[in-house]
Amino acid sequence: MDHSMRLCREVGCHLATPRVFLTVPDGLLVDEASRATLIRGTEDHIQNAVNASMQVPIIMEKARANADLVTAANSSFPGVEADVAIGMAMRFYAGFLEMAKIMRKEKSQGKGLPDIEISPEERGADRAGFAHGVRFAWFVSVREDKKRQELVLDGISAEHQELYLPERFRRLSRLAGGFELDNKASVMLENVNRFIKCFAGAWQRCGNDQGRIQARYRGCPSVWLEWCAIPGIACAGRPDHGEKFLMRANSGVIFDFPRGDAGLLVTIGHELAHAFLIASGDPTHVPALDGTHEAVAEAVMRRWGLDMDEYARTIEWVKSHVKNGCFDPLPWK
Ligand SMILES: [Zn+2]
Numbered sequence: 001m002d003h004s005m006r007l008c009r010e011v012g013c014h015l016a017t018p019r020v021f022l023t024v025p026d027g028l029l030v031d032e033a034s035r036a037t038l039i040r041g042t043e044d045h046i047q048n049a050v051n052a053s054m055q056v057p058i059i060m061e062k063a064r065a066n067a068d069l070v071t072a073a074n075s076s077f078p079g080v081e082a083d084v085a086i087g088m089a090m091r092f093y094a095g096f097l098e099m100a101k102i103m104r105k106e107k108s109q110g111k112g113l114p115d116i117e118i119s120p121e122e123r124g125a126d127r128a129g130f131a132h133g134v135r136f137a138w139f140v141s142v143r144e145d146k147k148r149q150e151l152v153l154d155g156i157s158a159e160h161q162e163l164y165l166p167e168r169f170r171r172l173s174r175l176a177g178g179f180e181l182d183n184k185a186s187v188m189l190e191n192v193n194r195f196i197k198c199f200a201g202a203w204q205r206c207g208n209d210q211g212r213i214q215a216r217y218r219g220c221p222s223v224w225l226e227w228c229a230i231p232g233i234a235c236a237g238r239p240d241h242g243e244k245f246l247m248r249a250n251s252g253v254i255f256d257f258p259r260g261d262a263g264l265l266v267t268i269g270h271e272l273a274h275a276f277l278i279a280s281g282d283p284t285h286v287p288a289l290d291g292t293h294e295a296v297a298e299a300v301m302r303r304w305g306l307d308m309d310e311y312a313r314t315i316e317w318v319k320s321h322v323k324n325g326c327f328d329p330l331p332w333k
Contacts, residue, residue, distance in 0.1 A: 004052040009094035011050070011059045015087025024088065028077060038076040039096055042089045045069035050090075063090065175223060176200040177210060185227040185251040195225065195254075195268075198261050202269035205304040209276050213246075216279030220244040228252045233318060234267055236274035240286055247271040253318065263314040266306050273300035 029035050049062040049069060063069055063086050070082055077085035101107070106115040173181040173196055181199070183192055206213065220237060222245045234249040249267070257263030274297050277285040284296045302308055 002052075004047075004050050005094045005097050007052065007054070007056065007059060008046060008050045008090050011056055011063060012087045012090030012092075012094060014056065014060060015063075016084045016091060017087075018091075021084060021088060024092070025077070025080065029092075034076065035092075035096075038072070038089060038092060041072035041076065042069060042093060045072065046090055046093050176203040177214060179203075179217075179221045179223055179246055181225065182222045182245075183225045184229075185225045187225050187251045187255070191251070191255045192225075194261060194264060195249075198265040199223070199268050201265045202272055202306070205269055205306055206272055206276065207304065209300075209304075212279045213272065213275050217246045217275065221246060224248040225251045234271045236271045236278060238278060240278065246275060257314055258317055259310065259313070262307065262310045263317070266301070266308075266311040266314060269301055269304065269306040270297060270311065273297040273304070276300055 029038060045066050045068050046063070049066050050059055054062075064083065069089070070086060073085040073089035074080075074082060077088055080088065105117060107118050108115055171183050173183070173192060175181050175196060176199055179199070181192065181195060187195075203210065216239060217237070220239055220243065224245050224247070226248060228250055230248050230250055232250065233253050234247055236247050237243040237245040247268075249271070254264055254267055257267070274285065274293070277293070277297060277300065282296065284290050284293045298308070298311070301311065
């Protein structure tokens with residue numbers, strides 16, 4: 001974080017101390033549009049007020065004396081004392097820039113020089129910094145007024161996702177049938193929504209077999225999205241072996257199928273078929289997989305009317321992407 005933005009945050013913390021104002025007041029800045037309004041309305045005024053060669057008290061006075069900044073801050077934080085509103089705006093802006101800079105793939109070297117890629121070491125050092133940062137931030141990618149930049153999202157801790165990016169990384173979502181999606185892999189909202197939709201489609205195909213799956217998996221209703229944590233694409237949970245999930249799926253693969261949702265739906269349907277056979281105590285699956293379990297699961301899929309041609313194409317595609325005969329950790333990514 002550059003020095004002037006560090007000063008911006010510091011001044012913001014003087015005016016709106018984190019001890020009292022840890023987060024944005026309830027009900028304010030709840031959506032991206034209101035955050036965008038705050039950032040766009042204050043950034044020029046903040047930058048004019050914050051000069052890296054100034055001391056904190058001077059910057060504080062300049063900020064208070066800037067009528068445009070006061071007005072913009074007040075309209076985003078109605079009912080909040082003027083000083084506090086300015087402080088919140090400054091902390092929010094500093095947090096926003098902090099996140100924006102860290103997640104960019106490349107950084108500017110200055111006028112006339114090409115942008116260069118940010119090294120993982122630099123990124124790591126910056127991230128350690130924002131661990132202590134303000135809780136006010138907003139995500140850069142929604143800024144349509146700025147050139148769209150490629151963002152690096154890997155490695156952002158779950159804590160920071162929740163703190164800074166709740167709209168990007170929703171952790172838990174409801175699934176059809178009373179199941180729950182646990183997004184452990186920082187999958188972006190767009191793909192989370194695809195999964196929810198495809199799960200609903202596959203679940204509907206289970207028809208009269210839904211009840212048996214629900215009964216056996218009561219108490220372990222979770223579907224885990226993880227990045228390359230399992231050897232393969234997806235697997236059904238084994239409540240008979242103490243596993244507390246309905247299925248796990250590899251987010252590094254399932255959102256890249258060449259025919260998109262069609263492949264995703266049959267993949268989920270395939271795991272539901274295994275789950276059904278496990279729930280039924282089928283001897284090909286319980287107490288252990290007997291080697292004919294794939295063929296039997298495919299027969300269930302066929303009975304449910306899932307698209308077996310699509311399933312075959314999906315398997316083929318996965319195999320064609322395997323390197324060194326190994327599904328794990330799906331190294332083409
Ligand atoms: Zn299988």
